[in-house]
Amino acid sequence: MDETDTAGGFSGAEGEYQLPHIASTYAALLSLVIVIDDDNYERIKKGIIVEKIHQWLLSLKQPNGSFFMHTNGETDVRAMYCALVIINLLGIKDKKLTENCVEWLVNCQSYEGGFGGDLMDEAHGGYAFCGLSALLFLIDNPKQLYDLIDVDSLISWMVKRQYAMEGGCSGRTNKLVDGCYSTWVGSLSPILEAITGAEELINREKLENYILCCCQDKGQFGGFKDKPTMRVDFYHTNYVSCGLSICNSFHFIDEKIMKEDGLAFSFKAGKLNDNCPLELVDPVFTVPIGTPLRFKKYMERE
Template sequence: MEKLEGEKHVKYILSVEKRKDDFESLVMDHLRINGAYWGLTTLDLLHKLDCVDQEEAISWVMQCYHEDCGGFGGNVGHDPHLLYTLSAVQILALFDKLDVLDVEMVSKYVSGLQNEDGSFSGDMWGEIDTRFSYCAICCLSILHCMDKINVEKAVNYIVSCKNLDGGFGCTPGGESHSGQIFCCIGALAITGSLHHVDKDLLGWWLCERQCIDGGLNGRPEKFADVCYSWWVLSSLIIIDRAHWIDKSKLINFILNCQDKEKGGISDRPDNAVDVFHTYFGVAGLSLLEYPGLKPIDPAYALPVDVVNRLFFRK
């Protein structure tokens, strides 16, 4: 079995932020705050968050804040969106700096995006997707503001996106997809609503995502991709069906996607690395209890010690 090149992955992540003009940096410009969340969480899982200048990171995150509405943009000067607001809140939670937030304004922004049917729009333009239901519920839970939304309606909307195969889509009738399933299962777990899930039926659909090379895919007839090491496995763990896949084969698949010279993890072996797949590869290995990594919470997508601090601090 290959070994995890932890030190090289740390150097790769730190180098991404310094390179402002290369292709990876330019294509991520609109979602840089997501990239910061992926990179910083990876560093924390590798016990290396102290390699980052905390004050500088927090200062930049707060430059993405829109004090007129309470939401965060994907980069400085970009429009606010639920996807970016959750990443900002997660980053501040990593650093234990949620106190820099105007929690009332942020929770007002998030709750204001709930629609009459319980769904959530991503921003003022109105696109609806179960990803946004997860973002809203996870964000408000971290901020201890779940009372700001109609949780029952939010849960009912998510349940309405459940399909006959046990999976979930982005809207009612949408195709089951591993990424959407994580969003729906994560949101149901946070709200204490997993009784709505047929765990055996969903577990079967999810374990069928393991390919012959050991990796996991997002839906039938697709190639394996490292990012589904998170989307599929976290859902299986939440519904207690992770023992239905071959974990050692999945570990091998993730480790074979590393750039062993320069660091970083790609979607599949021998492809170009990026910070997105580096995070989901390391997070997947954390879920698989790979030695030396911090454990990660499968619903909140944050290290377990961070989640414990959020909810059990004395």
């Protein structure tokens, strides 16, 4: 936790002149979400200066509901999603931080059905994930989603991101498939299945085949990559692995958790394939299922 900036958030690296950044703070907190337990809870809670993070986020909040990624930085749906993850994990949700967020988010849904990064932008897989997931922090139950966005249009756009020949997913219309969209587009499927009651919106078997046949490095390095011609890297290894877990699981909403802790924390999962060695993944947070709620409960302790 040495990368926390005096302004409140986490920066991308240790050292002087590092601006606190919403994406870095989001990543830092989710890293702690994965490792937190009774032995290191007190040290983590003392190390996170919650009030300073709250004030820092308020300084990034814009009147139209959006957030700067960092001081005088860009605003986009990604910043909104990361901010809401931080706010809800730390239990600092209030009217000042959420005012106009819903209105700004719903206006980012494009005519195609997906979400763009900002108003009038092209629909994009990563922003669609961020937009839908962000809304789950701002509504009380799944039915409200139908009043805010065109759910059917979003589903139509999402299923078109999976290509019949490759089986993998693309991020935008007429773009090549990319392994990382196994999470960004792949996670939309279990979320929307749980909300709508649909059985399978993305063909899991075809996506799994693309991942294992085209994204897996079978040489000396291992790991996963974007597509056969690319090299492996940590980013794609993480998000392709999450996508592979989603291919082998089903998700549903626990109504008791939804009433007590909110819709975004309420997803549970089960395995479709007992032979899959990967942990079950939370489709909203893209970390092991149950760990965000555990972290939230830790932070609520007196």
